Structures are given as structure tokens and as C-alpha cells.
Amino acid sequence: MSQKLPEPPSSEITSESLYLRRREFLKSAVFFGGTATGVGGGLQLLSDSPAGGGGGGPSLPAAPAAPGEAAAPAPKKKFRGPYDTDEKPTSYDDVTTYNNFYEFGLDKGEPAENAHTLKPRPWTVVIDGEVHKPQRVDMDTLQSWFPLEDRIYRMRCVEAWSMVIPWMGFPLAGLLRRVEPTGKAKYVAFTTLKDPEQMPGQKYPVLEWPYVEGLRLDEALHPLSMLAVGLYGRVLPNQNGAPLRLVVPWKYGFKGIKSIVRITLTEKQPPTSWNRANPQEYGFFANVNPEVAHPRWSQASERRIGEIRRRPTLPFNGYAEQVASLYAGMDLRKSF
Amino acid sequence: MASPPYPWLKPAVLVGGLVPLALLVLGFVRGTLGANPIEYALHQTGMLALILLVASLSCTPLKVVSGWTWPMRLRKLLGLLGFGYAVLHFLVYAGVDHGLDMAIILEDIAKRPFITVGFLALVLLVPLAVTSTNAMVRRLGFPLWQRLHRLAYVAASLGVVHFVWRVKKDLTEPLVYGAVLGLLFVIRIAEALRKRRAKARLAVA
Numbered sequence: 092m093s094q095k096l097p098e099p100p101s102s103e104i105t106s107e108s109l110y111l112r113r114r115e116f117l118k119s120a121v122f123f124g125g126t127a128t129g130v131g132g133g134l135q136l137l138s139d140s141p142a143g144g145g146g147g148g149p150s151l152p153a154a155p156a157a158p159g160e161a162a163a164p165a166p167k168k169k170f171r172g173p174y175d176t177d178e179k180p181t182s183y184d185d186v187t188t189y190n191n192f193y194e195f196g197l198d199k200g201e202p203a204e205n206a207h208t209l210k211p212r213p214w215t216v217v218i219d220g221e222v223h224k225p226q227r228v229d230m231d232t233l234q235s236w237f238p239l240e241d242r243i244y245r246m247r248c249v250e251a252w253s254m255v256i257p258w259m260g261f262p263l264a265g266l267l268r269r270v271e272p273t274g275k276a277k278y279v280a281f282t283t284l285k286d287p288e289q290m291p292g293q294k295y296p297v298l299e300w301p302y303v304e305g306l307r308l309d310e311a312l313h314p315l316s317m318l319a320v321g322l323y324g325r326v327l328p329n330q331n332g333a334p335l336r337l338v339v340p341w342k343y344g345f346k347g348i349k350s351i352v353r354i355t356l357t358e359k360q361p362p363t364s365w366n367r368a369n370p371q372e373y374g375f376f377a378n379v380n381p382e383v384a385h386p387r388w389s390q391a392s393e394r395r396i397g398e399i400r401r402r403p404t405l406p407f408n409g410y411a412e413q414v415a416s417l418y419a420g421m422d423l424r425k426s427f
Numbered sequence: 428m429a430s431p432p433y434p435w436l437k438p439a440v441l442v443g444g445l446v447p448l449a450l451l452v453l454g455f456v457r458g459t460l461g462a463n464p465i466e467y468a469l470h471q472t473g474m475l476a477l478i479l480l481v482a483s484l485s486c487t488p489l490k491v492v493s494g495w496t497w498p499m500r501l502r503k504l505l506g507l508l509g510f511g512y513a514v515l516h517f518l519v520y521a522g523v524d525h526g527l528d529m530a531i532i533l534e535d536i537a538k539r540p541f542i543t544v545g546f547l548a549l550v551l552l553v554p555l556a557v558t559s560t561n562a563m564v565r566r567l568g569f570p571l572w573q574r575l576h577r578l579a580y581v582a583a584s585l586g587v588v589h590f591v592w593r594v595k596k597d598l599t600e601p602l603v604y605g606a607v608l609g610l611l612f613v614i615r616i617a618e619a620l621r622k623r624r625a626k627a628r629l630a631v632a
Contacts, residue, residue: 122435127446
């Protein structure tokens, strides 16, 4: 004989209507949770930048530089060179995860994620055109021609943000003098690698590939103009334009062509990518100029990455003393 | 045919609609919005405003096509959420990005079509938000209220133009929103024509 369980007092029995209401309530709660999660998740997914351009999780770990090198802080410079700014450099993390490099995606977070497909060695650079000593040279050989210098430059993007970057490289003038420009050389044209396998962004016709840039010869010979092979004392990360990129600190960042495979001296002004894409908005010179607004936004101020308040933009990005004379007599509103 | 009441629907959409805001604030406080958190916040609030406005405008066409009535219960909520993000978008631009420097902001609004169009869209949304209550529908009378609220299409279109002009090169994303908006508009026009024809037939009979 099983023992009979004591029946609960009737006051403790849940009434049928309450029981049904609770089921209804639970069902509603589940639908509520599902809908809220779906709506919230959907909105987040649609509104977030495609690659989570810094939106999602923590920033990427610092890209490993040379093999075997630990992520050490940038080596402290012992002395300041004549062109170094004493402003605080932007963090290595920001410099290497916030990049415009459309060959690896349009979002600024994408180059850091996608640029691993680029193979910066072996790499050949062709130097030709109006020079007495045209050549095809291996990247390591080219680099061995010059002592590497650290230079801390401001970098002002045409999109009104800026950074301070400790580049490592050598003056462009050194390379140009070595190949001996002819008397006809007036301009220097630069070309980025074109290889959609290594640069998946080139599968989309966002810009006309390969990316091309150019300088007037006197601009290229100016001691501020440099070719960079590294930053923060380390090998240049792919997303920053490995293995060889141009740095012209008084011009908007898009002039700093990355992953260069060809340098051609020319008699005529060469085409440049953004000017070709939108000549109303981007000129050949692209000197930083707070007086000349971009058609869609003011260039009078900028946000230094890592800061909240904007700061005024300086003529020629603060390098007017060194370079303004290059443009004496020119109407910089017309030649923007 | 009316849908069941779904008492959880509106609160759930409200909570879901506020999730991105909570994540944005959390990300800002924790410093995980990347190198340029202000640009990120601007982009995201702008996108949310546009998405929610388009979602609000899709309620009526969805009802027309499917016969469900539940989307209509969300129309106002989605519109107000979209308006809220549009206001936040403007506040981030004016208050944080430009530190309330009125000279710069007014110059932007007056001289740069990209900003002018966005600002105009926001201004157009204000009367819609103010008259979004049932009491206001009654006060204005439904036909007038309805005509006024057609401005939502104008505001959303201006939002798409604002988006197109913001983009440096790749127009795919803004054009997708433009296409969705166009489709919704076509459904509304087709429905209006159908109703008019039905009425005409009734009058003849």
C-alpha cells in the first residue's frame, strides 16, 4: 500500500485561470525576448560599420613586426631631428588599425584585418622614365642603399582627422638623385601594386586600379618628402603600405601612396587616383590648407586621433616654413 | 483581418530599438569604439535614424501586401525611435564633434549641401514627432494629419541623399536604402490608385 500524499489545502492550488494566464505570460515573455533581441541585434548589425571598424570588440593585437620581435614600446629617440614634431605620437594600435587603404576594404578597420594577403617580400621596384639610370631593383637592395632615419611627422587626412606618426625610412631625394633625372624630368609618378589576389579590394571598381600618385619634381626633392619602410621602429605593417610607401607630410594623406612598385619620372603631370575619381574634390597638389574647404566639409579644423576636441588645421599641416616657398605666386585656391 | 493583440510586441521593439544606444554608450565608456569614436558614433546614429525611418515607412506597405495589421501598431514607435536617433546624430555632430561652435555649424548648414540636406531632414521630422500622438490626430483631423505625415517620405529621401553625399566613393549602401524607399513608395502609389479606381467603380454602380 502506497502512502497517500497529503493533499495541499485548496487555498494553495493555483486556479485554472491563473495557471492559463501564467502560461500566456511565459509565452509572451519568450516572444518579447525573441523580438527585442532580434530587433536590437538586427539594428546593430545593419548600423555597425561592415568590419566593425572599431565598433565591435577590442582592437586587434599589435601586428607582429619583424619575426621574433616582441611587442615592445617604441624605442625612445635620443635626439630630435630638424623636422621632427615634438607632439605626442598616436598610439601604435591606432596607427595600424585605422587606415584608408581601399585595396583591402573601404572601412578603416578592414585593412588591418585583410592585408595579411599582401606579400611584401620578395618585392621589386621599377624606377624608369626620364632618368639616366633606369632600373629594376629588389626591395632589400633598394633599402640597403640608404641609412634608415626615424622621423616623427604629422599626418592630416583629407577627411579632417590627423595623427602623429614615427616613420622610419629615407629621403625620396636620395633615391631620385641616385637614378639621375634627365633635364626633361618635371614630375615623379608613383604606382601601387596591382594584384587582386594579394589586394582583394581591387576586385571592385571603387577606384581605377592600380592606385597612382604624383609629385612635382621640386616637391619630391624637398628634404621633408620621404619613402617609409617602417613605423615605430618596426617593419611597416601591410595595412600601412608595406614594403614601401610615400610620406609627404604637408599634403593630405591620400598623396602618401602605399605598396609602391614603380617610380617614373615624367615630363608631363601624371594622373593621380583621387583627382581622376573626383576632380572637383581632390586636386593634384592636395596641400593641407585650412582656407580651402572640401566641397562637403570644412578643412579649418581636424580631430587628432585619441582626442575629443577638434584643433585648428595649420597651413601646409604646420610645415609652411619649410615648403610654402615651393608654391610662391600660385593661387592655392585654384591649384588645390 | 486583424492580427492577435501580441501585447509583448511594442515593448519588445522599444527595448530592441534602444539596444544599439546602450551598446554605443557602453562602448564609448569602455573605449572600444576604435580610433575615432566620434566618427563612429556619428555614423552609427545616422544609420540607425535612417534604418528606423525606413522601417516605419514600411509598416503600411507591409500591411497592404500581407494583410497583417500588427505592423501598423509599430509605425509610430519606429518613427519616434528613428527621430530620436536623428536628434542624437545632430547632437553628436553639433555638441561633440564641433563643441557647439555655432559659427562653424551655421556655416556648414548654410554652405555645404551635404549638411543642409541632413539638417532639413531633421527639421521636417520635428512636426511629425510633435503630431504623433492620437490626440493630435484628432485635433488635426485625419486627412490633414495624413497629408502632413507624407513628409516622412521627403525626410527619409533627404536622409538617403545626405548618406550618398557623405560617402567618399562606394555608393552601394546608400543606394540600397534609396531602392528600398523607392519600392515602398511604389507600393503606396499602387495602393492609392487601386483605392481610387475601386471608389470610381462604386460611384458608377
